[in-house]
Amino acid sequence: MSSDKTDDVTTGFEMVVGLEVHVQLKTASKAFCGCSTDFGAPPNRNTCPVCLALPGALPVLNARAVELALRVALGFGFSVNRLSIFARKNYFYPDLPKGYQISQHDQPIAEHGALDIGLIVNGAPRVIGITRAHMEEDAGKSIHDRYESATAVDLNRSGVPLVEIVSEPDMRSPEEAGAYLRTLKQILLYLDVSDCNMEEGSLRVDANVSARPFGQQTLGTKCEVKNMNSFSGVEKALAAEFRRQCGVLLAGGTVQQQTLLWDGHKNETRPARSKEGSSDYRYFPEPDLPPLIITDAELSRVRETLPELPAARRVRYAAMQLSEYDAQELTADPHTGPYFEAVLALHGDAKSVANWVNGEVRATLNETGATWKSAPLVPARLAGLLELLKDGVVSSSAAKKIFAMLLTSAESPRAIAEREGLVQVRDDNALAGWVDEVLAENPAEATRFAAGEKKLVGLLVGLVMKKSQGRADPKLVNQLLASRAAG
Ligand SMILES: [Zn+2]
Numbered sequence: 338m339s340s341d342k343t344d345d346v347t348t349g350f351e352m353v354v355g356l357e358v359h360v361q362l363k364t365a366s367k368a369f370c371g372c373s374t375d376f377g378a379p380p381n382r383n384t385c386p387v388c389l390a391l392p393g394a395l396p397v398l399n400a401r402a403v404e405l406a407l408r409v410a411l412g413f414g415f416s417v418n419r420l421s422i423f424a425r426k427n428y429f430y431p432d433l434p435k436g437y438q439i440s441q442h443d444q445p446i447a448e449h450g451a452l453d454i455g456l457i458v459n460g461a462p463r464v465i466g467i468t469r470a471h472m473e474e475d476a477g478k479s480i481h482d483r484y485e486s487a488t489a490v491d492l493n494r495s496g497v498p499l500v501e502i503v504s505e506p507d508m509r510s511p512e513e514a515g516a517y518l519r520t521l522k523q524i525l526l527y528l529d530v531s532d533c534n535m536e537e538g539s540l541r542v543d544a545n546v547s548a549r550p551f552g553q554q555t556l557g558t559k560c561e562v563k564n565m566n567s568f569s570g571v572e573k574a575l576a577a578e579f580r581r582q583c584g585v586l587l588a589g590g591t592v593q594q595q596t597l598l599w600d601g602h603k604n605e606t607r608p609a610r611s612k613e614g615s616s617d618y619r620y621f622p623e624p625d626l627p628p629l630i631i632t633d634a635e636l637s638r639v640r641e642t643l644p645e646l647p648a649a650r651r652v653r654y655a656a657m658q659l660s661e662y663d664a665q666e667l668t669a670d671p672h673t674g675p676y677f678e679a680v681l682a683l684h685g686d687a688k689s690v691a692n693w694v695n696g697e698v699r700a701t702l703n704e705t706g707a708t709w710k711s712a713p714l715v716p717a718r719l720a721g722l723l724e725l726l727k728d729g730v731v732s733s734s735a736a737k738k739i740f741a742m743l744l745t746s747a748e749s750p751r752a753i754a755e756r757e758g759l760v761q762v763r764d765d766n767a768l769a770g771w772v773d774e775v776l777a778e779n780p781a782e783a784t785r786f787a788a789g790e791k792k793l794v795g796l797l798v799g800l801v802m803k804k805s806q807g808r809a810d811p812k813l814v815n816q817l818l819a820s821r822a823a824g
Contacts, residue, residue: 355544357545368472403629422441445469465504470500476494512572518568524647548586560592562575581606722739730754772818
């Protein structure tokens with residue numbers, strides 16, 4: 338990061354960041370009508386009088402959207418408001434046919450949370466405050482590149498349910514913002530409330546960033562940066578915008594509050610339309626929707642369906658004597674852990690299973706695009722392979738070869754090992770034969786070895802392995818040679 342350089346314009350300034358994350362909830366239908374939320378349908382196909390804002394059409398709240406919003410609130414440990422109010426957020430934009438967005442303002446569905454982002458700074462874990470999480474509907478999409486001299490509007494997205502999670506301005510670096518976003522996304526995926534696909538817009542991040550001299554308590558004037566389509570894009574945008582603001586302050590100027598768009602190609606922020614203050618939205622309660630009341634029964638029903646979250650899973654894995662690295666990797670997404678545990682149930686060695694799952698298996702999934710549920714990788718097959726390895730039937734290099742073949746073969750690991758001649762030879766006579774041959778072919782080494790030059794054992798084992806075309810069990814060859822030396 339640029340702040341490492343001592344002659345940098347950012348020296349002496351502290352970055353202050355708050356993030357607003359829009360999460361598209363994984364419902365089949367929209368927030369206030371029955372239209373499909375499918376991504377990629379032909380333009381304006383998923384629309385009806387409600388989401389087209391035709392006169393007289395009335396919204397009806399989607400119960401599943403509320404359930405998923407509660408899942409977010411309870412999963413992250415936010416405090417849930419038993420009564421929340423939908424409000425109209427008024428503004429004009431071509432992709433907003435109603436002229437307002439249904440959102441929540443004074444009384445959101447959840448408030449007051451905290452998120453441990455897994456970083457230790459100055460000896461303490463970094464915990465970022467969460468201001469609120471509210472429900473709202475998405476707007477449509479303006480498409481600028483379809484026609485040469487006109488903008489097209491697609492209202493398929495109009496009315497799709499979102500939860501917006503707003504943090505406190507607690508982050509102090511691009512790295513912290515990145516860690517916050519990655520932690521947030523990981524938990525959202527565990528909660529199974531959104532597919533969190535940034536490219537399809539189901540996770541969108543707006544960043545509020547300001548600069549102030551170190552030691553100053555009051556916040557500097559913030560700018561809002563939009564249009565970042567990856568977490569690393571957010572980190573780069575924050576660094577660039579912070580740098581721009583520091584430059585303005587150093588030159589004796591003042592930062593103007595504004596909305597900026599991130600240009601990843603030019604690596605700079607540029608002004609968007611001028612920022613409306615929140616009073617300009619003229620929020621008022623949505624007269625077409627009653628207040629949203631959450632009952633005890635609903636809360637406990639949702640609470641009962643919450644999954645184990647990554648932090649709890651890591652604790653459980655640490656208790657299996659797995660390293661922190663292994664526990665992190667196994668909990669990186671919601672699916673790896675269950676796969677690991679299914680293999681572990683069949684093959685009790687946690688460390689060995691973790692090594693394979695985090696090593697060969699993950700690498701193969703990355704290369705082939707297969708998933709943890711792919712048939713060739715069912716837990717029983719990996720467990721079978723690990724048993725062969727543990728029993729010394731195959732060597733670890735042979736196990737890797739067999740693993741690669743599991744993907745394209747329906748045979749068992751043992752059948753593949755036998756067909757490919759990868760079963761280690763452990764028969765004493767065969768091994769003794771190879772050892773004799775090697776000693777006979779290398780008389781000088783044989784004599785020195787017999788005279789007590791123990792370090793030659795490595796060379797001799799290597800020669801036996803070569804002679805056996807890799808099939809000899811090296812452990813047994815070692816023992817055999819040791820007994821010859823002693824004799
Ligand atoms: Zn509709």
